[in-house]
Amino acid sequence: MINSISVAAALLLSFQGASAIERPNNVGRLPALGWNSWNAFGCDIDETKIMTAANELVSSGLNKLGYEYVNLDDCWAVKDHRDATTGRIIPDPDKFPDGIDGTAQKIHDLGLKIGIYSSAGTETCAGYPASIGNEAIDAQSFAEWGIDYLKYDNCYVPSKWSDYSFCVADSDFPNVNPNGTCPGLDNQAPSGYDWSQSNTTKRYNVMRDALAAVEDQRVILYSLCEWGYADVVSWGNQTASSWRMSGDINATWERITAIANLNAHELEFVDFWGHSDPDMLEVGNGNLTIEENRAHFALWAIMKSPLIIGTALDSLPETHLDILKNSDLIAFNQDPTYGKPAVPYKAGYSNGTYDPEHPPEFWSGSTSYGWDLVLLFNSENATAARSAVWSEIPQLSGGNSSSYQVQNIWSGDDLGCVTNQYTADLEAHDVAVLKITGSC
Ligand SMILES: *[C@@H]1O[C@H](CO)[C@@H](O)[C@H](O)[C@H]1NC(C)=O
Ligand SMILES: *[C@@H]1O[C@H](CO)[C@@H](O)[C@H](O)[C@H]1NC(C)=O
Ligand SMILES: *[C@@H]1O[C@H](CO)[C@@H](O)[C@H](O)[C@H]1NC(C)=O
Ligand SMILES: *[C@@H]1O[C@H](CO)[C@@H](O)[C@H](O)[C@H]1NC(C)=O
Ligand SMILES: *[C@@H]1O[C@H](CO)[C@@H](O)[C@H](O)[C@H]1NC(C)=O
Numbered sequence: 001m002i003n004s005i006s007v008a009a010a011l012l013l014s015f016q017g018a019s020a021i022e023r024p025n026n027v028g029r030l031p032a033l034g035w036n037s038w039n040a041f042g043c044d045i046d047e048t049k050i051m052t053a054a055n056e057l058v059s060s061g062l063n064k065l066g067y068e069y070v071n072l073d074d075c076w077a078v079k080d081h082r083d084a085t086t087g088r089i090i091p092d093p094d095k096f097p098d099g100i101d102g103t104a105q106k107i108h109d110l111g112l113k114i115g116i117y118s119s120a121g122t123e124t125c126a127g128y129p130a131s132i133g134n135e136a137i138d139a140q141s142f143a144e145w146g147i148d149y150l151k152y153d154n155c156y157v158p159s160k161w162s163d164y165s166f167c168v169a170d171s172d173f174p175n176v177n178p179n180g181t182c183p184g185l186d187n188q189a190p191s192g193y194d195w196s197q198s199n200t201t202k203r204y205n206v207m208r209d210a211l212a213a214v215e216d217q218r219v220i221l222y223s224l225c226e227w228g229y230a231d232v233v234s235w236g237n238q239t240a241s242s243w244r245m246s247g248d249i250n251a252t253w254e255r256i257t258a259i260a261n262l263n264a265h266e267l268e269f270v271d272f273w274g275h276s277d278p279d280m281l282e283v284g285n286g287n288l289t290i291e292e293n294r295a296h297f298a299l300w301a302i303m304k305s306p307l308i309i310g311t312a313l314d315s316l317p318e319t320h321l322d323i324l325k326n327s328d329l330i331a332f333n334q335d336p337t338y339g340k341p342a343v344p345y346k347a348g349y350s351n352g353t354y355d356p357e358h359p360p361e362f363w364s365g366s367t368s369y370g371w372d373l374v375l376l377f378n379s380e381n382a383t384a385a386r387s388a389v390w391s392e393i394p395q396l397s398g399g400n401s402s403s404y405q406v407q408n409i410w411s412g413d414d415l416g417c418v419t420n421q422y423t424a425d426l427e428a429h430d431v432a433v434l435k436i437t438g439s440c
């Protein structure tokens with residue numbers, strides 16, 4: 001279903017730095033926290049599954065940590081037609097017998113918010129009615145139903161909205177050049193092209209404006225899912241609250257590291273009101289080891305990515321629930337007064353080059369809470385040691401101390417006053433996450 005618009009590396013060019021859309025009630029100021037149906041159920045959704053997830057968010061206590069959005073993905077509508085009279089998309093009456101507004105009411109009654117899904121094309125990715133040419137009426141429906149979040153996909157784009165090809169380092173170009181070139185691709189944009197003028201940008205701005213037009217009725221967070229095309233980092237902040245930067249994630253370690261690696265190189269575009277989205281969480285899915293689940297969650301959290309759970313919560317083991325509930329990582333992700341994510345502080349395994357199997361391994365970030373965060377990651381397939389050397393860490397090297405008070409963010413253990421460096425012996429694909437609370 002992905003058409004001729006193509007792929008390769010993100011060009012970190014021509015970022016406008018212009019102001020983002022700031023929405024009322026702080027909607028979209030921080031990364032969104034919640035749940036979405038797709039990674040758990042694909043097309044096979046109904047109100048029972050959605051309400052099970054909503055109730056689990058409450059009974060597990062995830063809601064108290066900030067997880068608030070319960071998002072329907074594709075396949076919620078009647079498939080082959082809109083309402084002939086009103087032109088509106090019709091909620092599937094078998095799947096949602098009380099309508100989407102009925103489900104919305106139940107979700108709101110739990111103190112949660114509800115999200116919905118459409119595509120900036122003629123059909124959604126699974127072939128259901130989508131919103132291009134119908135943005136205003138669909139935004140109106142969403143507002144009337146009580147929707148709080150829209151994920152807006154990129155399938156079935158009409159030819160009149162065609163665009164230059166773009167390189168996203170992705171499955172089609174797994175070894176794309178780090179300088180953002182994409183050899184062999186047709187129809188590339190002229191050098192220095194301003195992607196904020198592209199057809200893709202305009203196509204996504206139509207829905208931005210339709211949502212703005214119903215904002216008096218309902219503030220709906222706008223979440224772009226255009227797979228990183230058209231250099232979205234250079235204009236996403238002016239169009240939406242978050243932007244997907246790659247094709248879909250799946251519950252394989254290869255896919256998670258490839259996306260993490262790419263997003264690690266796009267974090268300069270992340271701050272309040274605008275968040276790069278490396279796609280929804282796979283914690284609890286597939287055959288990921290517990291270490292891989294932990295690393296996936298920790299990397300997503302410190303990149304200040306939206307944290308949208310994608311698993312069946314009613315069968316999630318406590319070990320995995322605990323990962324999603326890590327309060328220090330969530331606090332880092334949701335810092336109310338410091339907007340920047342953690343970033344790699346030194347070249348790691350791959351010496352800073354683009355490597356989908358080995359994303360950066362040494363990360364640090366600041367908070368407004370009086371502590372700094374350091375993450376060590378073992379991207380290798382076997383146990384290995386990784387060391388955080390205080391003098392290498394930007395948050396610490398300005399100090400006059402060689403000793404810092406350290407806590408382990410997973411165990412909560414106080415590691416005491418640690419001098420010069422901390423070394424973690426890490427299982428394959430595991431992370432150590434440290435909270436540095438001050439010099440000592
Ligand atoms: C995005 O826009 C917001 C609001 O104008 C601004 O605070 C933020 O710094 C922008 N992001 C970046 C990376 O410049
Ligand atoms: C953008 O859309 C216009 C109108 O359909 C079309 O003429 C133009 O070729 C498109 N631009 C690209 C780069 O495809
Ligand atoms: C995961 O995604 C990658 C890249 O799109 C693809 O090659 C692979 O087949 C997918 N694996 C599964 C299990 O879906
Ligand atoms: C980009 O990198 C590739 C591979 O290293 C190289 O062949 C190409 O000449 C480079 N292009 C530019 C514009 O630097
Ligand atoms: C998990 O492992 C099982 C058994 O090896 C395999 O059938 C299944 O496809 C794997 N799932 C994923 C998502 O890789």
Ligand SMILES: *[C@@H]1O[C@H](CO)[C@@H](O)[C@H](O)[C@H]1NC(C)=O
Pocket residue numbers: 349350351
């Ligand atoms: C990274 O660079 C160091 C120092 O030059 C070298 O010893 C090491 O082998 C390099 N690692 C990789 C994976 O290329």
Ligand SMILES: *[C@@H]1O[C@H](CO)[C@@H](O)[C@H](O)[C@H]1NC(C)=O
Pocket residue numbers: 381
């Ligand atoms: C790690 O394991 C994966 C999956 O078995 C394999 O594809 C990859 O080549 C291994 N990497 C290294 C560096 O051995």
Ligand SMILES: *[C@@H]1O[C@H](CO)[C@@H](O)[C@H](O)[C@H]1NC(C)=O
Pocket residue numbers: 400401439440
């Ligand atoms: C760092 O320097 C300041 C100012 O001289 C001093 O007050 C403080 O105790 C020093 N901290 C450590 C840990 O040495």
